[in-house]
Amino acid sequence: MKLSVNGKEHDVSVSDDMPLLWVLxxxxxxxxxxxxxGMAQCGACTVLVDGQPVRSCVRPAxxxxxxxxxxxxxLSLDGDHPVQRAWTEVDVVQCGYxxxxxxxxxxxLLKAKPKPSDADIDAALSGNLCRCGTYQRIRSAVxxxxxxxxxx
Amino acid sequence: xxxYGLQVPQVPQKEVSRRxxxxxxxxxxxxxxxxxxxxxxxxxxxxxxxxxxPAATPALPPFNAFLRIGSDESITVLLAHSEMGQGIWTTLxxxxxxxxDADWSRFRVEHAPAADVYHSPIFPIxxxxxSTTTWSELDRYRQVGAVARTxxxxxxxxxxxxxxGDCHTDKGWVVHGDKRLSYGSLAVAASQLQPPxxxxxxxxxxxxxxxxxxxxxxxxxxxxxxxxxxxxxxxxGMLTAVVAHARIFGAKVKSFDPAxxxxxxxxxxVFEIPSGVAVVGDHFWAAKTGRDALKVEWDPGPHAGxxxxxxxxxxxxxxKSKGAEASAGGDVEKALGPLxxxxxxxxxxxxxxxxxxxHAPMEPLNCTVRHSADGCEVWTGTQFQTVDQQRVAxxxxxxxxxxxxxxxxxxxxxxxxxxxxxxxxxxxxxVAKNLDQPVKLVWTRDDDIRGGYYRPMAVHRLEGALDAxxxxxxxxQRIVSQSIMAGSPFAGMIKNGIDPTAVEGASDSPYVMxxxxxxxxxxxxxxxxxxxxxxxxxxxxxAFAVESFVDELxxxxxxxxxxxxxxxxxxxxxxxxxxxxxxEKAGWVSPLPKGRARGLAxxxxxxxxxxxxxxxxxxxxxxRVHRVVCAIDCGVCxxxxxxxxxxxxxxxxxxxxxxxxxxxxxxxxxxxxxxHDYRVLRLxxxxxxxxxxxxxxxxxxxxxxxxxxPIAPAVANAVFALTGKRLRELPxxxx
Numbered sequence: 001m002k003l004s005v006n007g008k009e010h011d012v013s014v015s016d017d018m019p020l021l022w023v024l025x026x027x028x029x030x031x032x033x034x035x036x037x038g039m040a041q042c043g044a045c046t047v048l049v050d051g052q053p054v055r056s057c058v059r060p061a062x063x064x065x066x067x068x069x070x071x072x073x074x075l076s077l078d079g080d081h082p083v084q085r086a087w088t089e090v091d092v093v094q095c096g097y098x099x100x101x102x103x104x105x106x107x108x109l110l111k112a113k114p115k116p117s118d119a120d121i122d123a124a125l126s127g128n129l130c131r132c133g134t135y136q137r138i139r140s141a142v143x144x145x146x147x148x149x150x151x152x
Numbered sequence: 153x154x155x156y157g158l159q160v161p162q163v164p165q166k167e168v169s170r171r172x173x174x175x176x177x178x179x180x181x182x183x184x185x186x187x188x189x190x191x192x193x194x195x196x197x198x199x200x201x202x203x204x205x206p207a208a209t210p211a212l213p214p215f216n217a218f219l220r221i222g223s224d225e226s227i228t229v230l231l232a233h234s235e236m237g238q239g240i241w242t243t244l245x246x247x248x249x250x251x252x253d254a255d256w257s258r259f260r261v262e263h264a265p266a267a268d269v270y271h272s273p274i275f276p277i278x279x280x281x282x283s284t285t286t287w288s289e290l291d292r293y294r295q296v297g298a299v300a301r302t303x304x305x306x307x308x309x310x311x312x313x314x315x316x317g318d319c320h321t322d323k324g325w326v327v328h329g330d331k332r333l334s335y336g337s338l339a340v341a342a343s344q345l346q347p348p349x350x351x352x353x354x355x356x357x358x359x360x361x362x363x364x365x366x367x368x369x370x371x372x373x374x375x376x377x378x379x380x381x382x383x384x385x386x387x388x389g390m391l392t393a394v395v396a397h398a399r400i401f402g403a404k405v406k407s408f409d410p411a412x413x414x415x416x417x418x419x420x421x422v423f424e425i426p427s428g429v430a431v432v433g434d435h436f437w438a439a440k441t442g443r444d445a446l447k448v449e450w451d452p453g454p455h456a457g458x459x460x461x462x463x464x465x466x467x468x469x470x471x472k473s474k475g476a477e478a479s480a481g482g483d484v485e486k487a488l489g490p491l492x493x494x495x496x497x498x499x500x501x502x503x504x505x506x507x508x509x510x511h512a513p514m515e516p517l518n519c520t521v522r523h524s525a526d527g528c529e530v531w532t533g534t535q536f537q538t539v540d541q542q543r544v545a546x547x548x549x550x551x552x553x554x555x556x557x558x559x560x561x562x563x564x565x566x567x568x569x570x571x572x573x574x575x576x577x578x579x580x581x582x583v584a585k586n587l588d589q590p591v592k593l594v595w596t597r598d599d600d601i602r603g604g605y606y607r608p609m610a611v612h613r614l615e616g617a618l619d620a621x622x623x624x625x626x627x628x629q630r631i632v633s634q635s636i637m638a639g640s641p642f643a644g645m646i647k648n649g650i651d652p653t654a655v656e657g658a659s660d661s662p663y664v665m666x667x668x669x670x671x672x673x674x675x676x677x678x679x680x681x682x683x684x685x686x687x688x689x690x691x692x693x694x695a696f697a698v699e700s701f702v703d704e705l706x707x708x709x710x711x712x713x714x715x716x717x718x719x720x721x722x723x724x725x726x727x728x729x730x731x732x733x734x735x736e737k738a739g740w741v742s743p744l745p746k747g748r749a750r751g752l753a754x755x756x757x758x759x760x761x762x763x764x765x766x767x768x769x770x771x772x773x774x775x776r777v778h779r780v781v782c783a784i785d786c787g788v789c790x791x792x793x794x795x796x797x798x799x800x801x802x803x804x805x806x807x808x809x810x811x812x813x814x815x816x817x818x819x820x821x822x823x824x825x826x827x828h829d830y831r832v833l834r835l836x837x838x839x840x841x842x843x844x845x846x847x848x849x850x851x852x853x854x855x856x857x858x859x860x861x862p863i864a865p866a867v868a869n870a871v872f873a874l875t876g877k878r879l880r881e882l883p884x885x886x887x
Contacts, residue, residue, distance in 0.1 A: 015417060018437045026392070026435035031384035032377015034563070035436070036514050037597045041827035044514060072377035079376040087375045091367045091793055094801060095237030096374030097381060097514040097563030122836035129827060131514045131564045132237040133804020135838035137797070 001065040005030065006074025012061070020064055021045045021056040024071060032072035032100050036129065043128030046101035047071050053108040055127075072100035075107065083107050086145035094132035102128050106142050115146050217269060218296040219248060221304075225324065225336035227258045232270035232289070233280040234263065234535055236513075236562035236569070237801070238856045239794035240285050241370040244293045246791060250361040251297030251353060254335055255324035261369055266537040266557035278537040281570045281685065283758035283854020286790055290852055291353075298351035300342075307341040308333045356788065356849065365793040370561070382533040382560045385520040387590040391420060393583045394439040394594060396429040396446050400820040401604055401680055402453040405429060413442035422446065425582040427575070432587065436594055455680040456820040463609060463679055463817075464505055467632040471503065471613035475630050475673035476649035478659035482669030487626035488615055497617045497625060498708050504614070504697040506882045508815040509607035509686055510830060515563020516600050519580035522590035527554045532577055533562035535570035539641075543574040547581040566805070567685035571605060572640040601830050602822040606815060607686030608634040608654075612697035614704075616667075622709030624720065627670040629658055629697065633690075634683045635676050650674055653685065657694035657757055657861065662724035663702050663717070681817075687805055688857040691757040695861030696868070696882065699753035703869040704878065713752060713869065714740055721754075730754055730761040730785045730846060737844050738765035738781035748778070751870025753862035759853025760786040764803065766839070766866040770875060773886040777807060777839040777867055782859065784843065787850035795855045796843040802859020803841055808833030810864035814883050 003010045005028060012027055024030045024047070033056060036044030040055040047056045048070040075081050079088075083106050093099050102125065109116055109124040116124070121142050130138070220228040229248055235241040245259050264270045270278045273288045301321055308326035309316040311333065319328045324335050356362075373379035398404070410422035413431050418438025422431050429448055433439035492499055519532040521544070528548050534540050537557045545552045562569055571577075580593035595603065610633040617626035635651035637643050645652055650659075651674075658664065659672040686692055706716035714735050721728035731754040738750060747769050754763035767779040782799045789795055812831035816823045824830040868879040877886065 015437075017441075022435055022437040025384075026437070029386060030377075031380075031386070034381075034514070035383065035516065035594075037827050038440075039597075039826055039828070042514070042597075072375075075376075079372055084375045088367070088371050091371070091797070093368060093371055093374040094239070094797060095235075095514065095562060095564045096370065096379050097561075099374055100377050103375060126834045126836040129514065129832060129834065131512060131566070131805065131832065133801040133833065133838070134797070135804060135833075135835040136800050136841055138835065139838075 001062055003061060003065060003069065004067065005069045006071060014061060016062045017060055019057050020047065020054075020059045020061040020069070023061040024056065030071050030073055034097055034100055036098070042098070043101045043105060044098050046104045046128065048104055048108060051108065051111060053105050070104070072104060075103065081107070082148040083110065083141075083145045086141040086148055090137050090141040090144055092134050092137040092141050094134050098128060098130045102130065102138055106138070106145065109142065110146060110149060114149060116142060217264060218293065219300055221300060221335055221339045221342075223336050223339050225255070225258055225334060226260060227252070227254045227335070228260045228262060230262050230264040232264050232272070232278060233285040234533065234559055234562055234565065235370060236280065236533070236535070236565035238285070238798060239368060239791065242366055242368045243286050243790045243794055244289055245369060246361050246366055247290060247293035248297035250359055251294045252301050253321040253323060258324065259369060263559035266541045271538070277539055279539070279570060280535040280565070281567065283760075283856040283858065287759060287787070287852035287854060290790070294353050295351060298353055299347055302348050302351055303342040303345050304335055304338045306345055307338045311341070362788070362790050363792070366791050367793060379561050381515050381563045382520065382531060383515055383518045383563070383594060385531040385560065385592060387520065387522060390520070390590045390592055391432050391434065391587065392436045392439045392592050392594060393430050393432045393580070394436065394443040394596065395425070395427065395579060395583070395599070396431065396443050396448050397599055397603065398428060398450050399602065399822070400450070400452050400456050401682060402455050403450040404453060406449040406451045408446060408448040410446070413446040416442040416445060421587065423586050425579065425586070427579050427582070430583045430586070432583065432591060440596065452820065458679060458681065458817045458820045460508065460609065460815070460817045464611065467505070467609070467611035467677065468503060468613070470632050470675045470677070471611050471630045475632075475675040478650045478655040478672040478674050479664070480671040481665065484626055484628050484669040484671040487669035488617055488628060492617045492626065495619050495625070497619050499615065499617045500704055500708055502614045502701055502704055502878070502880060504612045504700060504880045506610045506693045506696065507813075508609045508681065509809055509813050510601050510815060511564075511566040511568035511686055512600060512830060512832060513562070513564025513566055513568055516597055517568070517576040517595040517603070518593055519577045520590065520592040521580045521584035523548060523584055527556070529556045529558065530577065530580070531558045531560060532580070533560050533565070533569060534577065535562070535565050535567070536574065539572070540574045540577040543578050544581045547578065547585060566687045567689070568605060571684065572642070575603070575605065597827070598825045601815070601825050604682035605684035606681065607692055608636065608683040610693040612693070614697060614701040616701060616705050618705060618709050622711055624667045624705050625669060627664050627667045629664070629672045630675065631655060631658065631673065631694070632675040632677060633693070634678060634681070636683050636685060636689070638676070638678070649676065651676065653690045655690060655694065657691040657755060658698050661694075661698050662727050662756070663698060663720050666720045666723060687802070688757055688860040691755060691857070691861040692806070692809075695753065695755040695757075696864045699755065699862060699865030700868055700878070700880065703751070703865070703872065707872070717754070726785055726850075727754055727756055727761050730783045731763045733844055733846060734763035734765045734781050734783035737783065737842065738767070740765065749870050749874035751866045751868065751873055753865040753869060755858070755862040757858045757861055758856075759851070760784060760855060760858040762799070762802075762858045762862055764862045764866040766863070766870045768867060768870040768874060770871065770886065775811060775867065775871055775884060775886065777837070779840045780842070780863070780866070782841060782843045783846065784855070784858070785846035785848055785850070786855055786858070787848050787852040789845050789848070790852065792845055795845055798855040799843040799859040800841045802857065803863050804833050804838060806860035806863035807837070807839070807867065810867055810882055810884055811837065812883050
């Protein structure tokens, strides 16, 4: 099947039921997308498919063939996407394992709602677990990213 | 091509082993390798035993690997401990730079290899845990910086032909008059000098780095997906293993049919190992699909009847009888019996119970092993490097220094990756031993939730008495729980039948010891469920029982919960001050909107004192925590941003457990399996947290764990204030 990941075309030969997550990690070597639960309960595996957040651990790669997949590695060249800048300035991360998924979920939210309320953030990100409990700073950083994006 | 794929070290571990450190201040790749040895001192720890004998010669040994200064101006700090979210990737370099005075933007950080030189200053192993890293390394890492700065100053002074005392440093430069030399340009010359016999550290009032809010150094890799966790390791020719584990603890493989698993495309091998049946494939998906298809017959062993509801009943029954004494004062039997009648006292009895809990770090457990005839390499996120190293060595028949441990970032630890039995590392070694290729073992979330090494289930029975004036006169606390230390290399810490990790926070509680007649007792049970330290260890259950019962006594005495505690804490002024700070910042006496109430709790653990005031509401039998005002006295604070983050973190971890988390067993099997039924805190449930750090010159304490213990009782006490209902069982259920 043909996969388009971070603007690059890949021709991969895997079984039809193989989730996108494992194709990204074990076949393409893109390990920034994380395995946390395998059943769409934790959000660590979140990627963007045509700009929409998708739990790649339960989405067969075959189902996204030909669509634009964006992983954390493809979000920016130097970690300078406004959401990444906000994450840096707010000092969000701790262990960091969930943050690829958090950041991509935030990117999708801000695209849909450039000025999200706390309730919007709760609704968009409550599916992304963080065992370090960085939630309060994630919330601040999403608001901060909205400001950075508005400024351009 | 990924810019940051697996980075197989260029220098094999053997070459960076102890022998290499024995060379005096060697030049390694144009770098100054600075060494400094600080005799271990065990001044304070929850499990403190006799301090190790001081080194015969406390001089600076001719080795080290804590700091490299490159001719390219790079400053590389090697961590003797593991970064698992707690922020030591930043705090230990801050300590170095307090003395080194280098350019902070040049700092890079690496995990050190496993070697004796990296043993904890307070334990004879290389480890991360007990909230000890920051306070235990405050001297060593500052001294490393000071030695390097002295050598750089000396090297510059020699070049200029002036006295070192006439030179000073300025953010990576040695300066004399209008002359300047960069640290990088001095690295080679400095490395050829004899290190000083002693260095004088700056007085705390002169600190410029320590105490300054400092953002994390590991953010760039963690927001771009470049950070390498154990699960991200990839080696040429590497296979992936998933293991079929028994559902019952202690069960053994009776038989299995590998045919179905082997028929899965990509599965390469299926074989038995001591902990189950390994299915090895080209990638995780093949191995996992094979594992799920595999049929295994198990010999269930002695624990097939385990049932947590029945265990709880038996614990409650046992708590009615006398246990081993952990601490005592006065005559509690008399105070609860005849004396109580004489003084017309009010007596109270309450039972608290807490479930087994999984640590459930976000990164499932994993470990990669590559072996050959003369050595073995292990890549994993571990809190126990040298313990893992010895166990792997034993499996392969190697010496420990033939096993290289490459510590990756840890996707959370919380104690689970400090495993006494090195369970997941040992399992990976057994898998690798059956293969010629390198292999990565990956646990699924089910494996993690059902894999044991839990926070022990616990029951506390509390009995107390108040005199006619409402002052507490008697406190008897009987704890029923498992021992974490028993049967482990730490079993020596069990004294007189008391595992300190089962009673800490109760037997030494300042509340309890302020009561004229008290006794804390322990019944140690052993139902066969593997247990381990879970963030804050015994304090995770003792603080709940102690702070809840103090609140019950305050209510029975018809006293304000804060005033009642203040009176009891008269002889613990530091604890009282933290409680007062949290109460003041929370506006304890100020009115709240209808439908809201506050509760408080304070608890000392790991050398720090934390108080929380929780503000709650209840809607449709659901508890909502709106705000938590936290105060902490951790002595000297190294990085206020880090301490603040760890308080938020400890609150989130403890609150998730208080509201949701519980493992139950039926017919010997853990019922829960993943985040849908082993629930943890989610973003929409995170309260607004404010952290207030007490300005203190006391010895530093820990920050990783102490934020967790007081959150559950603070919330329970707030729910009582709001509803009149006492929550004595975790997780909380209002219905």
